[in-house]
Amino acid sequence: MTRSLWPRSLPGQLMLLVAILLFVAQAINFALLLNGRRQLRYAQFTVPAVNRVIDSMENLRSGEPVVDRRGLRQTRIDTRSRIPVTHHDAPKVEQGIRDGLAEANLTAGAIATEIRDLRADDPRLRHRHSRRAERLRRVGTELRIAVEVPGSGWLNVRTPWPDSSNFIFWQLIAQTLVIYLVTLIPMFWIGRRIARPLRDLATAARTFDPSTPGTDVEERGPGDVRAVIIAFNQLSDRVAAMLDEKDRMLGAIGHDLRTPLAALRVRIESVEDDGDRAKMADTIDEMNRTLDDILSLARLGRPSEPATQVDLSALVDAVVEDFRDIGADVTAEETPRILVRIRPSLMRRALRNLIENAVKYAGAAEVALNQDDGHVGIAVADRGPGIPDDKLAAVFDPFTRLESSRNRETGGIGLGLALARAIVREAGGEIVLANRDGGGLVATIRLPKRPA
Numbered sequence: 001m002t003r004s005l006w007p008r009s010l011p012g013q014l015m016l017l018v019a020i021l022l023f024v025a026q027a028i029n030f031a032l033l034l035n036g037r038r039q040l041r042y043a044q045f046t047v048p049a050v051n052r053v054i055d056s057m058e059n060l061r062s063g064e065p066v067v068d069r070r071g072l073r074q075t076r077i078d079t080r081s082r083i084p085v086t087h088h089d090a091p092k093v094e095q096g097i098r099d100g101l102a103e104a105n106l107t108a109g110a111i112a113t114e115i116r117d118l119r120a121d122d123p124r125l126r127h128r129h130s131r132r133a134e135r136l137r138r139v140g141t142e143l144r145i146a147v148e149v150p151g152s153g154w155l156n157v158r159t160p161w162p163d164s165s166n167f168i169f170w171q172l173i174a175q176t177l178v179i180y181l182v183t184l185i186p187m188f189w190i191g192r193r194i195a196r197p198l199r200d201l202a203t204a205a206r207t208f209d210p211s212t213p214g215t216d217v218e219e220r221g222p223g224d225v226r227a228v229i230i231a232f233n234q235l236s237d238r239v240a241a242m243l244d245e246k247d248r249m250l251g252a253i254g255h256d257l258r259t260p261l262a263a264l265r266v267r268i269e270s271v272e273d274d275g276d277r278a279k280m281a282d283t284i285d286e287m288n289r290t291l292d293d294i295l296s297l298a299r300l301g302r303p304s305e306p307a308t309q310v311d312l313s314a315l316v317d318a319v320v321e322d323f324r325d326i327g328a329d330v331t332a333e334e335t336p337r338i339l340v341r342i343r344p345s346l347m348r349r350a351l352r353n354l355i356e357n358a359v360k361y362a363g364a365a366e367v368a369l370n371q372d373d374g375h376v377g378i379a380v381a382d383r384g385p386g387i388p389d390d391k392l393a394a395v396f397d398p399f400t401r402l403e404s405s406r407n408r409e410t411g412g413i414g415l416g417l418a419l420a421r422a423i424v425r426e427a428g429g430e431i432v433l434a435n436r437d438g439g440g441l442v443a444t445i446r447l448p449k450r451p452a
Contacts, residue, residue, distance in 0.1 A: 010191055010194060010195040010198065011187075011188055011191025011192050011194075011195050012191075014187055014188075014190075014191040015184050015187055015188055015191065018183060018184060018187050019180065019184065022176070022179055022180060022183065023176070026172060026175070026176045026179070029172070030172045033172070046090075046092060046093050046096060047096070048159070049093060049143060049145065049157065049159050050093065050096040050097050050100050051100070052075060052157055052159070053097050053100070053101075053145060053147055053155065053157055054097070054100045054101060054104055054106070056075050056077075056155055056157070057101060057104070057106045057108070057147070057149065057155065058104065058106065060077070060149060060152055060155070061106065066155065074156075074157070074158040074159075075155070075156070075157050075158075076155075076156050077149070077152060077153055077154070077155055077156075078153055078154050078156055079153045079154070080153070080154055081110075081112060081146035081148070081154045081156065082144065082146060082154070082156040083112055083113075083114040083144045083146050083156075084112065084114070085110050085112045085146065085148075086112070087112050087113060087114040088112065088113055089113050089114050089115040089143075090113040090115060090143060090145075090161075091113075093113050093143065093145065094111045094112075094113055097111055097145070097147065098111065107150060108147050108148060108149060108150075109147075109148030109149070109150055110146075110147075110148040111145070111146070111147050111148070112145070112146045113143065113144065113145050113146075114143075114144045115141050115142070115143055115144075115161055116141060116142055116144060117141055141160075141161045142158055142159065142160055142161050143158070143159050143160075143161035144156070144157070144158050145157040145158075145159075193221065194221055194222060194225060196220075196221070197217075197218070197220050197221035197225050197226075197229060198221070198225060200217055200218065201217050201225075201228065201229055201232055204217045204232065204236075205232065208236060216233040216236075217229050217232060217233055219233075253295075254291065254295050257291055258288070258291070261284055261287055261288060261291075264280075264284055265281070265284050268280040268281060268284070290415070306343070307341050307342060307343050307427075308341065308342075308343075308344065309339055309340075309341055310339070310340060310341070310342055310344045310347075311337050311338065311339060312338045312339070312340050312342075312369065312376060312378070312447075313335045313336065313337055313338050313369055314337075315344060315347065315348060315351075316332060316335075316351065316367060316369055316378060317332060318348070319348055319351050319352055319355065320332040320355075320367055322352075323355055323359065323365075328355075328359050328364075328365075329359070329363060329364035329365070330355055330359065330364065330365045330366075330367065331364075331365075331366050331367065332366075332367040332368070332369075333367070333368045333369065335368075335369040335370075338369065338371055338376050340376055340447055340449060342427050342447065343423075343426075343427065346423045346426070346427075347423065347424075347427065349419070349420075349423060350419070350420040350421075350423040350424055350431075350445065351378060351380070351420075351445070353416040353417065353419060353420040354380040354416075354417075354420055354431075354443045354445070355367065355380055356416065357416055357417070357443075358380055358381070358382035358384065358441070358443075359382075361382065361384040361385065361441075362382035362383050362384030362385075362440065362441075363384075364382065364383070365380055365381070365382050366380070366381045366382070367379070367380055367381075368381070371449070374448060374449055375429075375446050375447060375448055375449065376446075376447050376449060377444050377445065377446050377447075378444065378445040378447075379442055379443070379444045379445075380442070380443045380444075380445075381436060381440060381441070381442040381443075382440050382441055382442075383436070383438075383439055383440040384439075384440055384441060385439070386435045386436070386439060386440055386441045387433065387435065387441055389435065392433045392434075392435075395417050395433070396417050396418055396421050396431070397418060417431075420445075424445050424446075424447070427447060428447070428448050429445060429446050429447035429448060430445075430446050431443060431444065431445055431446075432444045432446065
């Protein structure tokens with residue numbers, strides 16, 4: 001999988017965007033500067049070179065001498081060309097010579113140009129003043145022109161020809177680096193100043209836990225960022241207030257419902273028929289368990305029990321023993337000590353719900369504990385009728401039961417699995433249901449191994 005080169009952080013994106021814009025601007029600047037230098041060079045060197053050729057041609061026509069040996073600027077008439085006639089290194093100079101000769105009514109044959117590097121030990125520099133010689137050395141190159149003069153031979157011209165492209169390039173590179181340093185460092189500081197409160201806000205939102213009182217995110221950064229932080233703090237306060245109100249309402253509902261159930265429990269003692277009294281007592285117990293499931297599921301987001309380090313094998317053994325004490329056929333494999341960080345009472349509730357389902361539908365349950373590198377699993381297996389594959393996910397929805405009669409013999413109102421999954425997910429794990437080969441169902445609680 002390839003990784004995107006575009007940075008993910010806000011400072012990185014700002015710096016990259018500014019760097020790209022600066023690069024484009026500097027590229028345009030370089031093109032304009034290079035074109036200006038070329039025009040300047042044409043005016044300073046090309047025009048004089050063309051004029052020297054034209055003046056020499058006019059001197060030849062009038063019979064005057066054309067030899068000029070002043071320093072690096074030399075003009076002479078020879079019987080042959082001093083450069084290969086196939087070289088055309090300066091086509092603009094050649095075109096300028098032809099245009100100038102045409103205006104002066106002069107004719108010429110072949111024209112060749114060649115640009116050569118100027119050697120530092122060139123003998124023509126020996127007798128020059130040191131500063132002048134050094135300045136000529138920095139020129140770097142010279143232009144050689146050969147013009148065929150009909151009937152007179154070849155006019156050979158040599159003149160300094162500065163090649164400033166490399167100098168301009170490195171100058172622009174240095175300028176760009178300076179601009180980058182002057183621009184990107186403050187941009188990075190500004191980006192971090194904006195991103196730091198945003199990261200704090202993201203952390204607060206990611207770790208928001210309504211069950212624990214938290215502190216407001218510090219209001220800092222630019223005005224827009226502060227407005228977002230203020231809105232988040234107000235939202236978290238409203239959420240906490242709504243959950244507090246919900247808890248108070250659930251407490252009142254639980255109290256109001258348990259009071260008449262307790263009164264009914266007392267009243268059934270006056271029923272003389274033992275069978276009817278037992279059925280009534282079972283109904284009241286079922287209503288109490290249903291009420292507990294509903295309240296537990298509603299309060300799961302704000303559990304009062306803290307997470308602690310627990311020996312999971314001991315917890316499983318304790319739940320299994322509770323079922324054995326009431327005569328249920330539940331077996332468990334002996335496992336070594338496995339420490340996990342969970343809320344023990346809630347996890348007992350989840351495991352008890354899974355075992356109750358297995359016992360209710362299959363008459364027996366097999367509990368096994370296993371672990372791998374990063375997870376620990378509690379498997380509750382049975383040999384009951386199982387669940388159709390297309391219903392494995394639906395049974396976790398609250399108030400969903402595969403058996404629609406809602407009678408007490410085949411289960412409650414469909415909250416057991418929903419509550420168990422909510423408890424396990426709150427602990428960072430997951431419940432997986434799968435049909436067994438040969439019939440039956442296995443429900444597996446997978447929990448992450450967390451450090452103490």
